[in-house]
Amino acid sequence: MGTEIIIAIVAIGSLGIGILIGSMLFKKAFKDKEAEAMAKAEIILKEAETKAEAVKKDKIHEAKERFFQLKTEHEKSISEKDKNIAISENRIKQKETAVSQKMEAQQRKEKEVETLQTSLKAQQDLLTKRKLELDQINQRQVAQLEKIAGLTAEQAKQQMIVALTEEAKTEALTHIKDVMDEAKLTATNEAKKIVVQTIQRVATEHAVENAVTVFNIDNDDMKGRIIGREGRNIRALEAATGIEIIVDDTPEAIILSGFDPVRRELARLALHQLVTDGRIHPARIEEVVAKVKKQLEDEIVEIGKRTTIDLGIHGLAPELIRMVGRMKYRSSYGQNLLQHSREVANMCAIMATELGLNVKLAKRAGLLHDIGKVPDDEPELPHAILGMKLAEKYKENPEVCNAIGAHHDEIEMTSLISPIVQVCDAISGARPGARREVVESYLKRLKDLEALAMSYPGVEKSYAIQAGRELRVIVESDKVSDKQTEALSYDLTKRIQTEMTYPGQVRVTVIRETRAVNIAK
DSSP states (O other): OHHHHHHHHHHHHHHHHHHHHHHHHHHHHHHHHHHHHHHHHHHHHHHHHHHHHHHHHHHHHHHHHHHHHHHHHHHHHHHHHHHHHHHHHHHHHHHHHHHHHHHHHHHHHHHHHHHHHHHHHHHHHHHHHHHHHHHHHHHHHHHHHHHHHSSOHHHHHHHHHHHHHHHHHHHHHHHHHHHHHHHHHHHHHHHHHHHHHHHHHSOOOOOBOOSEEEEEOSOTHHHHHHHOGGGHHHHHHHHHHOOEEEOOSOTTEEEEEOSOHHHHHHHHHHHHHHHHHOOOSHHHHHHHHHHHHHHHHHHHHHHHHHHHHHHTOOOOOHHHHHHHHHGGGOEETTEEHHHHHHHHHHHHHHHHHHHTOOHHHHHHHHHHTTGGGSOSSOOSSOHHHHHHHHHHHTTOOHHHHHHHHHTTTSSOOOSTHHHHHHHHHHHHHHSTTSOOOOHHHHHHHHHHHHHHHHTSTTEEEEEEETTTTEEEEEEOTTTSOHHHHHHHHHHHHHHHHHHOOOSSOOEEEEEEOOOOOOOOO
16 A cells, blocks of 8 residues: 555656656747747748838839829920910900901991981981972962862872772673683693592492381281280380381381481391290390390491401591491481492592592591591581591591591691592582482572572572572673673672582573564554
8 A cells, every 4th residue: 555655656746747847848849939930020021121112112103203294294284275375365366456447447437327317318308398399389280180170189089999990890800700711721621530530430329218117027917916915015115226116007017217227227136036036025125125236336346347448448446447337327318328438438549549649548538527427425516527526536647637627618628638528528429319308408498599699789580400500690781791790600609608508519600681672563
């Protein structure tokens, strides 16, 4: 036990000595490394100072060079500015010299003007004095002339004015007649040629519509089923379509009466389906009418599309296409509106081709010229103005809009297409068989024509002939001269144009004859 303790003590002592020696060795090694690091740091510091000194010298050298460069540029700029200032000073001196010269010249001119003014004033005084002398002489001469002629100067002047006025009127009427005759000789033949060619090249269709549609049935027993118990079916059909249905003694026929062709067509198609199906009662009637109404709207749009395709018109707004389709079920003086518009479009295209104008615009304007007759609502506007506003709403060409609005002279024409549309509309409406006029309005128009002619002094008789297309006026030879007949014809034409409404044109012929009558006894 004691030996083990001794050995442990010796071991602990050896370990302590070892630790002490290791610590001393470590301190020595650390001091050596520290000295070596310090030496390296001093070397690196010296190298950094050397490099920094070199960079500093380089930068100072570059700064000096940049300074000298800027100094040189500044001196150059200052020299150029000095040069420009010198040039400007020279120009200013030259301008001052020129201004001083002009001022001297102006002063000389002012002196000359003063001299002229003095001279003119003297001449004006002399002229005033002489004018007074001439006025006195003139008054003496006028007094002598009035004494000799027995008329005052004012009376003589009035007589001269009246004579000159009458002479001027006569010469003006003669000149107007010559000009109009010359214009007719040069323009009538060409205009007739174009119009005749246009009419010949358009295949017209005669379509006169009534306010009634006849619906044929197989047997008269169907009439009772259409009427229904206590008239319920026929009342339901009239309420749904807005058309009066007349069931009378006409064999195998029912009459649909109404002014709206679209509603008449709706009633006809609905009746056809009801009769074909055989089931006729109020509920079924409402169902069939609603279905047919939808089919009719689709058909109207299809008609509009087919019409624009046939005419080669593209880019129309969908609403305008629908209105074109609605034209099929509208009439004007008995003439189908769609056929009339197609006819006008084709005529416009032909005339535009002959005259070298835009054919597409002319055809477009011809098709749309009566679009104001088929609106969904009925505003208080002329159909031409309403059609123009609709075309403007759907972004149509301004020339097309003007042609639509001006085809009845309700606005001013601004393009050459407008008179073409107006002429073609008149041709289509005036051709034989195109339109039918109510007898009362026809007779009234003839009487108004004759009464208009009879309102002029010197007119003995007047006759409206050729269905109102010509007015023959017979005047008294002792009251109306040959020259006055020209004036009467011209004045009557203008009044008919402004005061009356008529299809086509009216020729006015004034007849004056001199009769020598003696009686042998």
